[in-house]
Amino acid sequence: LGTRKEAGLAWSAAMSVGVSALDTDHKCLIRIINLLGNVVSDEDAEQAMEMVVDTLIVYGRFHFAREERLMAAAGFPGAPFHCAEHHGFVHHIRRLRDSCAKPATPKMCQELWEYLIDWLCHHILIQDMAYKPYMINMAGAEQMAQAVAPPLPMTDRERILSEV
Ligand SMILES: [Fe+2]
Numbered sequence: 001l002g003t004r005k006e007a008g009l010a011w012s013a014a015m016s017v018g019v020s021a022l023d024t025d026h027k028c029l030i031r032i033i034n035l036l037g038n039v040v041s042d043e044d045a046e047q048a049m050e051m052v053v054d055t056l057i058v059y060g061r062f063h064f065a066r067e068e069r070l071m072a073a074a075g076f077p078g079a080p081f082h083c084a085e086h087h088g089f090v091h092h093i094r095r096l097r098d099s100c101a102k103p104a105t106p107k108m109c110q111e112l113w114e115y116l117i118d119w120l121c122h123h124i125l126i127q128d129m130a131y132k133p134y135m136i137n138m139a140g141a142e143q144m145a146q147a148v149a150p151p152l153p154m155t156d157r158e159r160i161l162s163e164v
């Protein structure tokens with residue numbers, strides 16, 4: 001399990017799904033959501049909520065496309081249900097974006113952070129983990145993942161942590 005820190009939740013090796021491009025996506029998604037964890041003023045709240053939801057919609061689309069391509073190639077039998085979960089999440093955050101009350105507050109950021117982190121952690125640990133045995137030894141998985149879209153590069157700090 002990831003550990004909760006002051007700045008939010010940190011990815012941990014227990015969340016690895018066996019394909020590094022997908023792990024990099026998950027780290028990026030967590031990093032995006034954690035931007036909601038440090039909001040202290042009303043002025044920052046609205047901007048943070050809009051930016052996080054918009055960025056999640058864009059990067060989530062890349063990540064879900066990458067996973068869905070690999071699940072199909074691996075012959076993962078749970079793929080249809082898994083894709084429906086992705087679709088439902090995107091639909092939900094789109095609606096959330098349209099219905100965001102204004103003005104936003106730090107408390108709303110905190111609640112959104114909790115919802116998004118809970119959804120993502122649960123999804124990674126339960127749904128994504130289910131395809132791991134199908135993908136971990138699949139030849140060409142990394143190249144196929146990169147072909148959908150390049151994952152965002154890791155920060156130096158994450159690269160250092162992943163090498164120890
Ligand atoms: Fe995922």
Ligand SMILES: [Fe+2]
Nearest residue numbers: 067123127128
């Ligand atoms: Fe997924």
